[in-house]
Amino acid sequence: MTRGMRGVLLLLLLIGGAVLIGVGVLAANNQNAAALPEAAKEGEMSVEEAIAARRSVRQFTDAVPAERVIAQLCWAAQGVTDPRRGYRAAPSAGATYPLELYVVTAEGVNRYVPAEHAFVPHLEGDLRGRLRAAALGQPFVESAPVVFVFAADVQRTAGRYGERAKRYVNMEVGHAAQNLLLQAEALGLAGVPVGAFRDEQVDELLELPERQQTLYLVPIGTPPAN
Ligand SMILES: Cc1cc2nc3c(=O)[nH]c(=O)nc-3n(C[C@H](O)[C@H](O)[C@H](O)COP(=O)(O)O)c2cc1C
Known part of the structure; x- marks a missing residue:
């Protein structure tokens, strides 16, 4: 075997090893x-109706969305x-x-895993009160039964696009949050996108x-009857 061939073989082994480690880490995570x-692929409201009806809503009833509904919103x-x-x-x-989606409820925080359409438990306990404090005291961040938190690992995109x-x-x-808000509307729910919060405080709270880094909070719940 020539020195060049040995080099190529070594490189292939290294790449193979790195891929295996990567898969292992992902599986462990x-x-x-x-x-x-499973998410529904059809619903009762057209996209036009959802766009026309969507409004930011900052008050919610006590109703807690079922797991099926939360799953649909994540999807x-x-x-x-x-x-x-x-x-x-x-x-x-x-x-x-680059996006990661965390779902905060009274029970705790789950991380949504798109590839598996699954939740990985992330933190236990009700963090909504402290999330509200980090969001400059905006009360609906605590009173919403579920707060969707979008975070991002910019490095995933910077690898290809730099600055x-x-x-x-x-x-x-913005694309992801709008999908979430329109899906909420179509399910009879509502919410508000929240950009005003102390970045590091939320990042730390959510560990x-x-x-x-956290980019956006979207509290969602059932709007009060008009
Ligand atoms: C980037 C962004 C950040 C926002 N941050 C907040 C926020 O921190 N708190 C809040 O109550 N509303 C927030 N909003 C919601 C706007 O106040 C709302 O979209 C606007 O008043 C228009 O009302 P509509 O959403 O019902 O059309 C934000 C909206 C955007 C697009």
Whole structure:
């Protein structure tokens, strides 16, 4: 075997090893994943009706959305809609998928795993009061039965787009949040996108991995009857 061939072989072994480690880490991260109810692909409200009716709502009844409903909302925001390629409900620059979706309820915090349409338990306990404090005291961040938190690992997109990645990721979270809000509307729910919060305080509260930063909070619940 020539020296060149040995070099190529070594390189292939290294790449193979790195891939195996990567898969192992991913599998370990998602070890406790609990499958969610399958998302519906049709509903009772047209997209035009949902767009026309959507309003930011900051008051909610005590009703807690069922797991099936929360799963549907996660799917609309980040669910996989093309399993062959892993493409998701919201567009992503270069399909680099930098977003992570955390779901905060009275029970705790779950992380949504799009590829498995599953939840991985992230934190226990009701963090909504402290989330409200980090969101400058906005009361609906605590009173909403569920708060969707979009975080991002910009590095995933920066690997391909460099400096421009920050801009792309901010655009992307808007797509995902709008999907979420329109799906909420179509299910008889409502919410409000919240951009006013202390970044580090939310990142710390949610114990995000170092590479992730919170970008957007979306409290959602049942609007009071008019
Ligand atoms: C980027 C962004 C950040 C926002 N942040 C907040 C917020 O922190 N608190 C809040 O009550 N509303 C927030 N809103 C909601 C706006 O106040 C709301 O969209 C606007 O008043 C128009 O009303 P509509 O959503 O019913 O059309 C935000 C909206 C956007 C797009």
